[in-house]
Amino acid sequence: MAISEFVRRAGNEALEINPTTATIDITTAASDFLWMVFSVMAATTIGVGIWAQFGVKHGQRTFHHLSMMITGTASVAYFCMASDLGSVAIPVEFIRGHYDANPVTRSIWYARYIDWTITTPLLLLELLLVTGLPLSDIIITIFADLVMIITGLIGSLVRSDYKWGLYSFGCAAMLYVFYMLYFPGRQASHSLGNELSKTYLIGASILSFIWFLYPIAWGLADGGNVISPTGEMVFYGVLDLVAKPVFAIVHLYSMRKINYTQLQLTSGKYSEYSNDLKGDVPTTGGANGKTELTGNTTGAAHPVSVGKPTDAPHGATSPAGADSTVHGH
Template identity: 30%
Template structure:
Protein backbone atom coordinates (compact mmCIF):
# COMPACT_ATOMS: atom_id res chain seq x y z
CA UNK A 1 0.00 0.00 0.00
CA UNK A 2 2.79 2.41 0.94
CA UNK A 3 4.70 1.42 -2.21
CA UNK A 4 1.63 2.05 -4.35
CA UNK A 5 1.18 5.48 -2.80
CA UNK A 6 4.80 6.35 -3.53
CA UNK A 7 4.46 5.17 -7.13
CA UNK A 8 1.53 7.50 -7.74
CA UNK A 9 3.45 10.33 -6.12
CA UNK A 10 6.43 9.70 -8.45
CA UNK A 11 4.06 9.80 -11.42
CA UNK A 12 2.88 13.15 -10.10
CA UNK A 13 6.49 14.37 -10.03
CA UNK A 14 7.04 13.34 -13.65
CA UNK A 15 3.76 14.81 -14.90
CA UNK A 16 4.18 18.12 -13.09
CA UNK A 17 7.81 18.37 -14.15
CA UNK A 18 6.84 17.81 -17.77
CA UNK A 19 4.07 20.39 -17.42
CA UNK A 20 6.59 22.99 -16.26
CA UNK A 21 8.65 22.77 -19.45
CA UNK A 22 6.25 24.50 -21.92
CA UNK A 23 5.78 27.77 -19.99
CA UNK A 24 9.50 27.93 -19.15
CA UNK A 25 10.42 27.28 -22.78
CA UNK A 26 7.94 29.90 -23.93
CA UNK A 27 9.28 32.37 -21.40
CA UNK A 28 12.93 31.98 -22.35
CA UNK A 29 12.28 31.62 -26.08
CA UNK A 30 10.22 34.79 -26.22
CA UNK A 31 12.38 36.84 -23.87
CA UNK A 32 14.89 37.41 -26.65
CA UNK A 33 12.12 38.66 -28.91
CA UNK A 34 11.02 41.35 -26.50
CA UNK A 35 8.00 39.37 -25.28
CA UNK A 36 6.58 41.29 -22.33
CA UNK A 37 4.49 38.58 -20.71
CA UNK A 38 7.07 37.08 -18.36
CA UNK A 39 4.70 37.35 -15.40
CA UNK A 40 2.12 35.17 -17.18
CA UNK A 41 4.65 32.47 -18.01
CA UNK A 42 6.25 32.61 -14.56
CA UNK A 43 2.83 32.15 -12.96
CA UNK A 44 2.11 29.10 -15.10
CA UNK A 45 5.54 27.59 -14.43
CA UNK A 46 5.05 28.20 -10.72
CA UNK A 47 1.83 26.17 -10.71
CA UNK A 48 3.35 22.94 -12.00
CA UNK A 49 6.82 23.60 -10.59
CA UNK A 50 5.59 23.90 -7.01
CA UNK A 51 3.33 20.88 -7.51
CA UNK A 52 6.31 18.84 -8.77
CA UNK A 53 8.27 19.71 -5.62
CA UNK A 54 5.30 18.80 -3.41
CA UNK A 55 4.93 15.42 -5.08
CA UNK A 56 8.66 14.84 -4.75
CA UNK A 57 8.34 15.41 -1.01
CA UNK A 58 5.41 12.98 -0.82
CA UNK A 59 7.25 10.39 -2.93
CA UNK A 60 10.21 10.56 -0.55
CA UNK A 61 7.96 10.32 2.49
CA UNK A 62 8.43 13.88 3.69
CA UNK A 63 5.74 16.29 4.81
CA UNK A 64 3.54 13.77 6.62
CA UNK A 65 2.23 15.03 9.95
CA UNK A 66 0.54 12.83 12.54
CA UNK A 67 -2.74 14.39 13.70
CA UNK A 68 -5.84 13.23 15.62
CA UNK A 69 -7.51 12.81 12.22
CA UNK A 70 -4.72 10.56 10.93
CA UNK A 71 -1.63 11.21 8.84
CA UNK A 72 -1.89 14.60 7.15
CA UNK A 73 -0.09 15.09 3.83
CA UNK A 74 1.14 18.55 4.70
CA UNK A 75 3.05 18.77 1.41
CA UNK A 76 -0.20 18.37 -0.51
CA UNK A 77 -1.91 21.21 1.34
CA UNK A 78 1.15 23.45 1.04
CA UNK A 79 1.06 22.74 -2.69
CA UNK A 80 -2.59 23.77 -2.90
CA UNK A 81 -1.97 26.82 -0.70
CA UNK A 82 0.53 28.10 -3.28
CA UNK A 83 -0.72 26.76 -6.60
CA UNK A 84 -4.45 27.46 -6.33
CA UNK A 85 -3.87 31.20 -5.74
CA UNK A 86 -1.48 31.15 -8.71
CA UNK A 87 -4.20 29.67 -10.90
CA UNK A 88 -6.63 32.36 -9.74
CA UNK A 89 -3.93 34.98 -10.30
CA UNK A 90 -3.48 33.86 -13.90
CA UNK A 91 -7.22 34.12 -14.49
CA UNK A 92 -7.03 37.59 -12.98
CA UNK A 93 -4.14 38.54 -15.27
CA UNK A 94 -6.35 37.66 -18.21
CA UNK A 95 -9.54 39.28 -16.92
CA UNK A 96 -7.84 42.23 -15.16
CA UNK A 97 -10.58 42.92 -12.59
CA UNK A 98 -10.31 45.54 -9.84
CA UNK A 99 -7.69 44.63 -7.27
CA UNK A 100 -10.29 44.09 -4.52
CA UNK A 101 -11.99 41.38 -6.59
CA UNK A 102 -8.80 39.43 -7.22
CA UNK A 103 -7.61 39.74 -3.62
CA UNK A 104 -11.04 38.68 -2.41
CA UNK A 105 -11.04 35.53 -4.56
CA UNK A 106 -7.56 34.57 -3.40
CA UNK A 107 -8.56 35.21 0.22
CA UNK A 108 -11.59 32.93 -0.10
CA UNK A 109 -9.34 30.29 -1.66
CA UNK A 110 -7.01 30.44 1.35
CA UNK A 111 -10.02 29.92 3.64
CA UNK A 112 -10.92 26.79 1.66
CA UNK A 113 -7.43 25.32 2.05
CA UNK A 114 -7.30 26.19 5.75
CA UNK A 115 -10.69 24.58 6.25
CA UNK A 116 -9.49 21.48 4.44
CA UNK A 117 -6.43 21.23 6.67
CA UNK A 118 -8.51 21.56 9.84
CA UNK A 119 -11.09 19.06 8.57
CA UNK A 120 -8.38 16.51 7.77
CA UNK A 121 -6.43 17.04 11.00
CA UNK A 122 -9.40 16.69 13.36
CA UNK A 123 -12.24 14.27 13.95
CA UNK A 124 -15.92 14.31 14.79
CA UNK A 125 -17.94 17.50 14.85
CA UNK A 126 -14.91 19.78 14.48
CA UNK A 127 -13.88 18.03 11.28
CA UNK A 128 -17.33 18.23 9.71
CA UNK A 129 -17.82 21.87 10.72
CA UNK A 130 -14.46 22.73 9.15
CA UNK A 131 -15.45 20.83 6.01
CA UNK A 132 -18.75 22.74 5.94
CA UNK A 133 -16.97 26.09 6.25
CA UNK A 134 -14.59 25.13 3.45
CA UNK A 135 -17.57 24.02 1.35
CA UNK A 136 -19.37 27.32 1.88
CA UNK A 137 -16.21 29.22 1.01
CA UNK A 138 -15.86 27.13 -2.14
CA UNK A 139 -19.42 27.97 -3.16
CA UNK A 140 -18.50 31.65 -2.79
CA UNK A 141 -15.36 31.11 -4.87
CA UNK A 142 -17.33 29.42 -7.64
CA UNK A 143 -19.76 32.33 -7.69
CA UNK A 144 -16.82 34.70 -7.86
CA UNK A 145 -15.21 32.87 -10.76
CA UNK A 146 -18.43 32.40 -12.71
CA UNK A 147 -20.14 35.72 -12.04
CA UNK A 148 -18.12 38.36 -10.20
CA UNK A 149 -14.81 38.01 -12.06
CA UNK A 150 -16.25 38.12 -15.60
CA UNK A 151 -18.70 40.90 -14.68
CA UNK A 152 -15.98 43.13 -13.21
CA UNK A 153 -13.32 42.33 -15.77
CA UNK A 154 -11.93 44.71 -18.34
CA UNK A 155 -13.40 44.53 -21.83
CA UNK A 156 -10.93 42.48 -23.86
CA UNK A 157 -10.66 40.92 -27.30
CA UNK A 158 -12.77 37.87 -28.11
CA UNK A 159 -9.67 35.66 -28.09
CA UNK A 160 -8.83 36.68 -24.52
CA UNK A 161 -12.42 36.05 -23.45
CA UNK A 162 -12.37 32.60 -25.06
CA UNK A 163 -9.12 31.53 -23.38
CA UNK A 164 -10.25 32.92 -20.04
CA UNK A 165 -13.58 31.10 -20.31
CA UNK A 166 -11.94 27.77 -21.10
CA UNK A 167 -9.45 28.03 -18.24
CA UNK A 168 -12.10 29.21 -15.79
CA UNK A 169 -14.40 26.31 -16.71
CA UNK A 170 -11.57 23.77 -16.35
CA UNK A 171 -10.86 25.16 -12.90
CA UNK A 172 -14.44 25.17 -11.65
CA UNK A 173 -15.35 21.70 -12.95
CA UNK A 174 -12.23 19.94 -11.69
CA UNK A 175 -11.96 21.75 -8.35
CA UNK A 176 -15.53 20.71 -7.58
CA UNK A 177 -14.37 17.06 -7.57
CA UNK A 178 -11.81 17.57 -4.77
CA UNK A 179 -14.32 17.74 -1.89
CA UNK A 180 -16.02 14.65 -3.32
CA UNK A 181 -12.71 12.77 -3.09
CA UNK A 182 -12.23 14.08 0.45
CA UNK A 183 -15.60 12.63 1.42
CA UNK A 184 -14.81 9.24 -0.12
CA UNK A 185 -11.25 9.08 1.24
CA UNK A 186 -10.18 8.04 4.77
CA UNK A 187 -10.65 11.69 5.77
CA UNK A 188 -14.39 11.26 5.19
CA UNK A 189 -16.35 8.03 4.90
CA UNK A 190 -13.29 5.85 4.25
CA UNK A 191 -14.54 4.27 1.02
CA UNK A 192 -11.22 4.85 -0.77
CA UNK A 193 -7.91 3.40 0.39
CA UNK A 194 -4.93 5.76 0.87
CA UNK A 195 -3.38 4.45 -2.35
CA UNK A 196 -6.57 5.03 -4.32
CA UNK A 197 -6.93 8.46 -2.75
CA UNK A 198 -3.41 9.33 -3.91
CA UNK A 199 -4.18 8.02 -7.40
CA UNK A 200 -7.32 10.14 -7.71
CA UNK A 201 -5.65 13.26 -6.34
CA UNK A 202 -2.70 12.82 -8.72
CA UNK A 203 -5.11 12.46 -11.62
CA UNK A 204 -7.10 15.54 -10.62
CA UNK A 205 -3.95 17.57 -9.97
CA UNK A 206 -2.43 16.65 -13.32
CA UNK A 207 -5.58 17.48 -15.28
CA UNK A 208 -6.37 20.67 -13.35
CA UNK A 209 -2.78 21.99 -13.32
CA UNK A 210 -0.95 20.53 -16.33
CA UNK A 211 -4.16 20.75 -18.37
CA UNK A 212 -4.61 24.38 -17.32
CA UNK A 213 -1.01 25.23 -18.22
CA UNK A 214 -1.24 23.42 -21.57
CA UNK A 215 -4.38 25.30 -22.56
CA UNK A 216 -2.90 28.60 -21.38
CA UNK A 217 0.32 28.09 -23.37
CA UNK A 218 -1.63 26.98 -26.43
CA UNK A 219 -3.67 30.17 -26.13
CA UNK A 220 -0.65 32.39 -25.54
CA UNK A 221 -1.55 34.46 -28.60
CA UNK A 222 -4.34 35.92 -26.47
CA UNK A 223 -1.70 37.68 -24.37
CA UNK A 224 -0.83 39.89 -27.33
CA UNK A 225 -4.39 41.20 -27.26
CA UNK A 226 -4.28 42.26 -23.63
CA UNK A 227 -3.00 45.69 -24.52
CA UNK A 228 -0.41 45.61 -21.73
CA UNK A 229 3.10 46.76 -22.44
CA UNK A 230 5.07 45.16 -19.63
CA UNK A 231 4.92 43.63 -16.19
CA UNK A 232 4.75 47.04 -14.52
CA UNK A 233 1.64 47.85 -16.53
CA UNK A 234 0.15 44.56 -15.42
CA UNK A 235 0.76 45.46 -11.81
CA UNK A 236 -0.71 48.91 -12.40
CA UNK A 237 -3.90 47.28 -13.65
CA UNK A 238 -4.56 46.14 -10.07
CA UNK A 239 -3.58 49.31 -8.25
CA UNK A 240 -6.96 50.99 -8.53
CA UNK A 241 -10.47 49.68 -7.87
CA UNK A 242 -11.42 51.44 -11.08
CA UNK A 243 -8.90 49.51 -13.16
CA UNK A 244 -11.63 47.46 -14.77
CA UNK A 245 -13.02 50.54 -16.43
CA UNK A 246 -9.75 51.68 -17.94
CA UNK A 247 -9.48 51.80 -21.68
CA UNK A 248 -7.16 49.16 -23.17
CA UNK A 249 -3.99 50.32 -24.82
CA UNK A 250 -3.73 50.56 -28.59
CA UNK A 251 -0.34 48.82 -28.50
Protein backbone atom coordinates (compact mmCIF):
# COMPACT_ATOMS: atom_id res chain seq x y z
CA MET A 1 0.00 0.00 0.00
CA ALA A 2 1.34 3.39 -0.94
CA ILE A 3 2.12 5.82 1.90
CA SER A 4 -0.25 8.40 0.44
CA GLU A 5 -3.08 5.86 0.46
CA PHE A 6 -2.31 4.96 4.09
CA VAL A 7 -2.37 8.63 5.12
CA ARG A 8 -5.64 9.15 3.26
CA ARG A 9 -7.28 6.23 5.04
CA ALA A 10 -5.94 7.40 8.39
CA GLY A 11 -7.49 10.83 7.89
CA ASN A 12 -10.86 12.06 9.09
CA GLU A 13 -13.48 10.83 6.61
CA ALA A 14 -16.49 11.46 8.85
CA LEU A 15 -18.03 14.13 6.62
CA GLU A 16 -17.55 11.95 3.54
CA ILE A 17 -19.26 8.98 5.14
CA ASN A 18 -21.92 11.09 6.91
CA PRO A 19 -22.39 14.15 4.67
CA THR A 20 -23.66 17.41 6.13
CA THR A 21 -27.35 18.19 5.62
CA ALA A 22 -27.70 21.87 6.60
CA THR A 23 -26.74 25.01 4.70
CA ILE A 24 -24.63 26.14 7.66
CA ASP A 25 -22.78 23.13 9.02
CA ILE A 26 -19.49 21.92 10.45
CA THR A 27 -16.25 21.42 8.53
CA THR A 28 -13.63 18.70 8.72
CA ALA A 29 -11.59 20.98 11.00
CA ALA A 30 -14.52 21.09 13.43
CA SER A 31 -14.81 17.31 13.27
CA ASP A 32 -11.08 17.00 14.03
CA PHE A 33 -11.55 19.17 17.12
CA LEU A 34 -14.53 17.11 18.25
CA TRP A 35 -12.50 13.91 17.93
CA MET A 36 -9.90 15.49 20.21
CA VAL A 37 -12.56 16.30 22.81
CA PHE A 38 -13.91 12.76 22.50
CA SER A 39 -10.44 11.38 23.18
CA VAL A 40 -10.04 13.49 26.34
CA MET A 41 -13.48 12.47 27.62
CA ALA A 42 -12.83 8.79 26.96
CA ALA A 43 -9.33 8.89 28.47
CA THR A 44 -10.67 10.61 31.60
CA THR A 45 -13.36 7.95 31.97
CA ILE A 46 -10.81 5.16 31.74
CA GLY A 47 -8.33 6.95 34.02
CA VAL A 48 -10.88 7.64 36.75
CA GLY A 49 -12.08 4.03 36.50
CA ILE A 50 -8.54 2.75 37.10
CA TRP A 51 -8.11 5.23 39.95
CA ALA A 52 -11.33 4.01 41.57
CA GLN A 53 -10.54 0.33 41.09
CA PHE A 54 -7.00 0.36 42.46
CA GLY A 55 -6.82 3.49 44.60
CA VAL A 56 -10.15 3.76 46.40
CA LYS A 57 -11.76 1.40 48.90
CA HIS A 58 -15.00 -0.39 48.12
CA GLY A 59 -17.99 1.62 49.24
CA GLN A 60 -16.11 4.92 48.89
CA ARG A 61 -16.25 5.36 45.11
CA THR A 62 -19.40 7.49 44.85
CA PHE A 63 -17.70 10.55 43.38
CA HIS A 64 -15.44 8.52 41.11
CA HIS A 65 -18.40 6.65 39.65
CA LEU A 66 -20.32 9.88 39.15
CA SER A 67 -17.35 11.36 37.29
CA MET A 68 -17.11 8.26 35.11
CA MET A 69 -20.80 8.49 34.23
CA ILE A 70 -20.38 12.16 33.31
CA THR A 71 -17.33 11.84 31.08
CA GLY A 72 -18.51 8.49 29.68
CA THR A 73 -21.80 10.03 28.54
CA ALA A 74 -19.94 12.99 27.07
CA SER A 75 -17.68 10.58 25.19
CA VAL A 76 -20.67 9.08 23.38
CA ALA A 77 -22.07 12.52 22.56
CA TYR A 78 -18.77 13.76 21.15
CA PHE A 79 -18.32 10.57 19.17
CA CYS A 80 -21.67 11.30 17.52
CA MET A 81 -20.89 14.95 16.81
CA ALA A 82 -17.37 14.20 15.53
CA SER A 83 -18.96 11.65 13.18
CA ASP A 84 -21.46 14.30 11.98
CA LEU A 85 -24.31 12.44 13.65
CA GLY A 86 -26.92 13.62 16.14
CA SER A 87 -28.00 16.85 14.44
CA VAL A 88 -31.01 18.21 12.59
CA ALA A 89 -31.24 21.05 10.03
CA ILE A 90 -33.39 23.94 11.33
CA PRO A 91 -34.24 27.16 9.41
CA VAL A 92 -32.38 30.07 10.99
CA GLU A 93 -34.05 33.24 12.26
CA PHE A 94 -31.13 35.54 11.44
CA ILE A 95 -29.52 34.97 8.04
CA ARG A 96 -26.02 36.40 7.96
CA GLY A 97 -24.40 36.32 4.53
CA HIS A 98 -25.72 35.27 1.14
CA TYR A 99 -26.90 31.72 0.45
CA ASP A 100 -28.58 30.21 -2.58
CA ALA A 101 -30.59 27.78 -0.47
CA ASN A 102 -34.15 28.52 0.58
CA PRO A 103 -34.71 28.17 3.45
CA VAL A 104 -31.26 28.67 4.95
CA THR A 105 -30.73 26.02 7.61
CA ARG A 106 -28.24 25.43 10.39
CA SER A 107 -27.36 22.18 12.14
CA ILE A 108 -28.72 21.97 15.68
CA TRP A 109 -26.96 19.26 17.66
CA TYR A 110 -29.57 17.49 19.74
CA ALA A 111 -26.88 14.96 20.77
CA ARG A 112 -25.33 17.74 22.85
CA TYR A 113 -28.60 18.42 24.68
CA ILE A 114 -29.12 14.72 25.40
CA ASP A 115 -25.62 14.71 26.86
CA TRP A 116 -26.41 17.72 29.06
CA THR A 117 -29.74 16.25 30.20
CA ILE A 118 -27.81 13.32 31.66
CA THR A 119 -24.54 14.91 32.74
CA THR A 120 -25.54 18.24 34.28
CA PRO A 121 -27.78 16.65 36.95
CA LEU A 122 -24.92 14.26 37.73
CA LEU A 123 -22.53 17.21 38.03
CA LEU A 124 -24.89 18.91 40.46
CA LEU A 125 -25.32 15.68 42.40
CA GLU A 126 -21.56 15.21 42.64
CA LEU A 127 -21.23 18.74 43.98
CA LEU A 128 -24.25 18.91 46.28
CA LEU A 129 -23.52 15.59 47.98
CA VAL A 130 -20.63 17.41 49.65
CA THR A 131 -22.97 19.92 51.31
CA GLY A 132 -25.26 17.80 53.41
CA LEU A 133 -28.25 19.62 51.90
CA PRO A 134 -31.67 18.01 52.44
CA LEU A 135 -32.78 15.70 49.67
CA SER A 136 -35.66 18.03 48.81
CA ASP A 137 -33.24 20.89 48.08
CA ILE A 138 -31.09 18.67 45.87
CA ILE A 139 -34.15 17.47 43.93
CA ILE A 140 -35.49 20.98 43.25
CA THR A 141 -32.02 22.13 42.14
CA ILE A 142 -31.74 19.25 39.68
CA PHE A 143 -35.26 19.99 38.44
CA ALA A 144 -34.29 23.62 37.73
CA ASP A 145 -31.23 22.35 35.87
CA LEU A 146 -33.40 20.11 33.67
CA VAL A 147 -35.68 23.07 32.92
CA MET A 148 -32.59 25.01 31.86
CA ILE A 149 -31.43 22.29 29.46
CA ILE A 150 -34.81 21.35 27.97
CA THR A 151 -35.88 24.95 27.31
CA GLY A 152 -32.54 25.47 25.59
CA LEU A 153 -33.17 22.45 23.38
CA ILE A 154 -36.71 23.48 22.45
CA GLY A 155 -35.59 27.05 21.83
CA SER A 156 -32.83 25.94 19.50
CA LEU A 157 -35.38 24.03 17.40
CA VAL A 158 -37.69 27.05 17.03
CA ARG A 159 -37.29 29.29 13.99
CA SER A 160 -39.23 32.34 15.19
CA ASP A 161 -38.28 34.85 17.88
CA TYR A 162 -40.37 32.85 20.35
CA LYS A 163 -37.15 30.94 20.97
CA TRP A 164 -35.97 33.86 23.08
CA GLY A 165 -38.87 33.35 25.46
CA LEU A 166 -37.66 29.80 26.05
CA TYR A 167 -34.15 31.16 26.38
CA SER A 168 -35.39 33.47 29.16
CA PHE A 169 -36.99 30.55 31.01
CA GLY A 170 -33.69 28.69 30.81
CA CYS A 171 -31.70 31.64 32.13
CA ALA A 172 -34.15 32.06 35.02
CA ALA A 173 -33.72 28.38 35.89
CA MET A 174 -29.95 28.77 35.75
CA LEU A 175 -30.06 31.70 38.17
CA TYR A 176 -32.09 29.58 40.58
CA VAL A 177 -29.43 26.86 40.38
CA PHE A 178 -26.77 29.45 41.17
CA TYR A 179 -28.83 30.67 44.14
CA MET A 180 -29.00 27.13 45.54
CA LEU A 181 -25.27 26.66 45.06
CA TYR A 182 -24.16 29.88 46.72
CA PHE A 183 -26.71 30.28 49.50
CA PRO A 184 -28.33 27.08 50.86
CA GLY A 185 -25.52 24.91 49.49
CA ARG A 186 -22.68 26.99 50.81
CA GLN A 187 -24.37 27.46 54.18
CA ALA A 188 -24.96 23.73 54.53
CA SER A 189 -21.35 22.91 53.65
CA HIS A 190 -20.09 25.05 56.55
CA SER A 191 -21.77 22.71 59.02
CA LEU A 192 -19.58 19.84 57.80
CA GLY A 193 -16.28 21.57 58.58
CA ASN A 194 -13.72 23.79 56.88
CA GLU A 195 -12.23 21.08 54.64
CA LEU A 196 -15.54 20.08 53.08
CA SER A 197 -16.66 23.70 52.85
CA LYS A 198 -13.48 24.61 50.97
CA THR A 199 -13.86 21.63 48.62
CA TYR A 200 -17.45 22.58 47.89
CA LEU A 201 -16.66 26.23 47.27
CA ILE A 202 -13.92 25.37 44.75
CA GLY A 203 -16.24 23.04 42.86
CA ALA A 204 -19.16 25.47 42.93
CA SER A 205 -16.96 28.32 41.68
CA ILE A 206 -15.65 26.32 38.72
CA LEU A 207 -19.07 25.00 37.77
CA SER A 208 -20.99 28.26 38.08
CA PHE A 209 -18.40 30.28 36.13
CA ILE A 210 -18.38 27.79 33.27
CA TRP A 211 -22.15 27.40 33.24
CA PHE A 212 -22.57 31.18 33.07
CA LEU A 213 -20.83 31.09 29.67
CA TYR A 214 -23.14 28.47 28.12
CA PRO A 215 -26.07 30.89 27.55
CA ILE A 216 -23.62 33.22 25.80
CA ALA A 217 -22.55 30.40 23.50
CA TRP A 218 -26.21 29.54 22.87
CA GLY A 219 -27.04 33.12 21.95
CA LEU A 220 -24.14 33.31 19.50
CA ALA A 221 -24.73 29.89 17.94
CA ASP A 222 -28.12 28.18 18.26
CA GLY A 223 -30.01 31.42 18.84
CA GLY A 224 -28.43 34.27 16.91
CA ASN A 225 -26.45 32.44 14.22
CA VAL A 226 -23.55 34.84 14.85
CA ILE A 227 -20.67 32.37 14.92
CA SER A 228 -20.10 29.46 12.55
CA PRO A 229 -20.80 25.87 13.57
CA THR A 230 -17.02 25.36 13.75
CA GLY A 231 -16.73 28.26 16.19
CA GLU A 232 -19.70 26.84 18.08
CA MET A 233 -17.97 23.48 18.45
CA VAL A 234 -14.81 25.10 19.77
CA PHE A 235 -16.76 27.32 22.22
CA TYR A 236 -18.93 24.51 23.61
CA GLY A 237 -16.06 22.02 23.47
CA VAL A 238 -13.75 24.10 25.64
CA LEU A 239 -16.57 24.71 28.13
CA ASP A 240 -17.36 20.99 28.28
CA LEU A 241 -13.71 20.11 28.81
CA VAL A 242 -13.51 22.41 31.83
CA ALA A 243 -16.95 21.49 33.20
CA LYS A 244 -16.35 17.74 32.96
CA PRO A 245 -12.79 16.32 32.87
CA VAL A 246 -11.14 19.31 34.55
CA PHE A 247 -13.89 19.63 37.15
CA ALA A 248 -13.80 15.87 37.79
CA ILE A 249 -10.04 15.76 38.40
CA VAL A 250 -10.02 18.87 40.60
CA HIS A 251 -13.02 17.69 42.61
CA LEU A 252 -11.78 14.13 43.07
CA TYR A 253 -8.32 15.32 44.07
CA SER A 254 -9.76 17.70 46.65
CA MET A 255 -11.98 14.89 47.98
CA ARG A 256 -9.15 12.41 48.46
CA LYS A 257 -8.80 13.04 52.22
CA ILE A 258 -12.47 13.57 53.00
CA ASN A 259 -14.04 11.27 55.58
CA TYR A 260 -16.90 9.46 53.83
CA THR A 261 -18.44 8.61 57.18
CA GLN A 262 -19.05 12.30 57.71
CA LEU A 263 -21.02 12.45 54.45
CA GLN A 264 -22.85 9.18 55.22
CA LEU A 265 -22.19 7.98 51.68
CA THR A 266 -20.35 4.74 52.47
CA SER A 267 -22.23 1.90 50.79
CA GLY A 268 -22.20 -1.71 51.78
CA LYS A 269 -24.73 -2.95 54.37
CA TYR A 270 -24.69 -6.74 54.02
CA SER A 271 -21.57 -6.68 51.85
CA GLU A 272 -19.66 -4.86 54.60
CA TYR A 273 -19.65 -8.11 56.53
CA SER A 274 -18.72 -10.44 53.71
CA ASN A 275 -15.38 -11.21 55.36
CA ASP A 276 -17.13 -12.20 58.57
CA LEU A 277 -19.63 -14.67 57.17
CA LYS A 278 -17.58 -17.66 58.31
CA GLY A 279 -16.85 -16.16 61.68
CA ASP A 280 -18.46 -13.49 63.75
CA VAL A 281 -21.24 -11.42 62.28
CA PRO A 282 -22.46 -8.10 63.64
CA THR A 283 -25.79 -7.99 65.41
CA THR A 284 -27.76 -5.28 67.10
CA GLY A 285 -29.90 -5.03 70.15
CA GLY A 286 -27.38 -5.83 72.87
CA ALA A 287 -27.99 -5.12 76.50
CA ASN A 288 -26.27 -1.76 76.22
CA GLY A 289 -27.73 -0.95 72.77
CA LYS A 290 -24.37 -1.56 71.03
CA THR A 291 -23.48 -3.93 68.20
CA GLU A 292 -22.51 -7.42 69.37
CA LEU A 293 -20.89 -10.36 67.62
CA THR A 294 -22.08 -13.97 67.68
CA GLY A 295 -20.67 -17.05 66.09
CA ASN A 296 -22.20 -18.41 62.91
CA THR A 297 -21.09 -21.84 61.79
CA THR A 298 -23.01 -22.00 58.55
CA GLY A 299 -21.87 -18.77 56.95
CA ALA A 300 -25.37 -17.28 56.95
CA ALA A 301 -25.97 -14.03 58.73
CA HIS A 302 -28.88 -14.19 61.20
CA PRO A 303 -29.84 -11.41 63.57
CA VAL A 304 -29.25 -12.09 67.24
CA SER A 305 -31.24 -10.23 69.86
CA VAL A 306 -29.60 -10.08 73.24
CA GLY A 307 -31.06 -7.79 75.85
CA LYS A 308 -32.69 -7.35 79.20
CA PRO A 309 -36.00 -9.11 79.93
CA THR A 310 -38.97 -7.21 78.57
CA ASP A 311 -41.13 -5.78 81.30
CA ALA A 312 -44.50 -7.51 81.07
CA PRO A 313 -47.77 -6.59 82.73
CA HIS A 314 -48.41 -8.08 86.20
CA GLY A 315 -49.46 -11.66 85.87
CA ALA A 316 -48.35 -12.04 82.27
CA THR A 317 -45.69 -14.50 81.22
CA SER A 318 -43.34 -14.47 78.27
CA PRO A 319 -43.69 -17.42 75.89
CA ALA A 320 -39.95 -17.81 75.68
CA GLY A 321 -39.15 -16.95 79.24
CA ALA A 322 -37.85 -13.82 80.87
CA ASP A 323 -34.68 -13.70 78.82
CA SER A 324 -35.00 -15.08 75.32
CA THR A 325 -32.31 -15.20 72.65
CA VAL A 326 -32.68 -16.00 68.96
CA HIS A 327 -29.67 -17.99 67.77
CA GLY A 328 -28.41 -18.56 64.25
CA HIS A 329 -29.15 -21.94 62.75
